[in-house]
Amino acid sequence: MDTAKISQCPEVTVKCFLLSMFQSAIAQQGTLAQIPLNPIGGSLFKNRQDACSTKSEFDCGVGILPAHNKLIEKGAIFPLNRSKDSARVLYVSAIALKLAKTWQQTPQTIAAELAETLEPLCYPDFAVKVAPGGMIEMELTDAGLAVWLQRLAQTNLPVSGSKILDSVVCADRLFPIQYSHARCCSLLRMAHRDRIIAIAQPDVTTAPEIWSLASPNPIPWIDEGDRLRLVHPAERRLISQLLTVLDNLYPTFEVKNREKPVNYFKLANSLSEAFQIFYSQCRIWGEVKIEQPKLAQARLGLIFATQSLLRFILENLFNALAPLEL
Structure with a gap:
């Protein structure tokens, strides 16, 4: 597997991907005792699936180092956190500080x-x-x-064998989240009708959980200068919130007893609010549709991703309806 292409990786979240990469990097530095390294490239795992699929070796969601790692205490939490800067998707790790005493080197040297x-x-x-x-x-x-973003917009999230329900939430409190989901669906149908995009099954009665985008596919996220088209603060805030929800969502399928329970209602509500701000500030029709059709399509891609995640939360965490229209 080409480790430079996240499009081929099995991880569901950005954080999970990075944790698996850190694990491989530490293995290549020879820090895991009594475990034979893969002679191909010196990696502990044959591929990313091996790195993230076995809970006893490495917990992708929380970042727990393997119990057989003799150089770091059993059950140590791997330090990897997102920056609060919504304009960037930046992760920061202090693992070099944690390893400094064991490796008997400065954190700067280990980090390098x-x-x-x-x-x-x-x-x-x-x-x-x-x-x-x-x-x-x-x-x-x-x-x-x-x-x-393309993966999130067009791929079903994995569902655990048993439904994991958040604490009971009053139906009235869920309505704003359900409204945002229905609004996403309405905007996507409108865009299909106006031929900005083409959806394989746009009809409400036959629409699948994840609507298949016939065209453009892939979504034109990147401009001619290889830069992301979505630079408006409201766009970046929505992207940041999508990734934040994912980073907090995936561990529900891997870790049953978390030290800090996740407030999924708060996360879903924040995502809903970020979507409403995005929709109110970032136009899709009018001049944007005529003069910048690819920007309109990229913004619709964000709506695809938001609809996908809101539906998953409503149906799988709250056991509630994700309405396609209201």
Whole structure:
């Protein structure tokens, strides 16, 4: 598997992908004791699926280092966090500080070694940088973000064997989230009718859970200068919220006993609010449709992604209806 292409990776979230890459990088540095390394490329795992599929070896959602790692205490939480800057998709890790005592090197030196190993694993999807103090920064590039958005817009999220319901939420409190979902569906049908996009099955009575986009496919996220078209603050805020929900959502299928329970209603509500702000500030029809049709399509791609995630939350976490129209 080409480790430079996140389009081929099995991970559901950006954070999960990065955790698997860190795991491979640490393995290549020889930090995992008593475990034979794969002679091909020196990686502990044959591919990303191996890195993320076995809970006993590495918990993708939370970032728990493997129990057999002799150099880090059992059950240690892998330090990897998103930056609060919604204009960037930036993850920061202090793993070099955690390893400094064991490796008997400065955090800056360890961070430089890990970054050198991580860079070819993550290129061209992430830009890897060592910040002062030994912090490792990994920023999702525009190309990588486009791939992730495309996957979210057109791929079903995995569902666990047993439904995981959040705490009971009053139906009235769910209405704004249901309204946002229905609004997404309405906008997508309108765009299909106006031939901005083409949906395979737009009819409400036959529409699948994830609407299949016939054209354009893929969505034109990237412009001619290889930059993401979506640069408006409201667009970036919605993208940031989509990734935040995903990073908090996927562990529900991997970890039954989390130290910090996730408030899924709050997350869903924040996503709904971000969508409403996006829709009120970022036009799709009118001049945008005529003069910048690819920008209109990219914004509709964001609506596809939002609809997909809101539907999943409503149906699988709240056992509630995700209405296609209101």
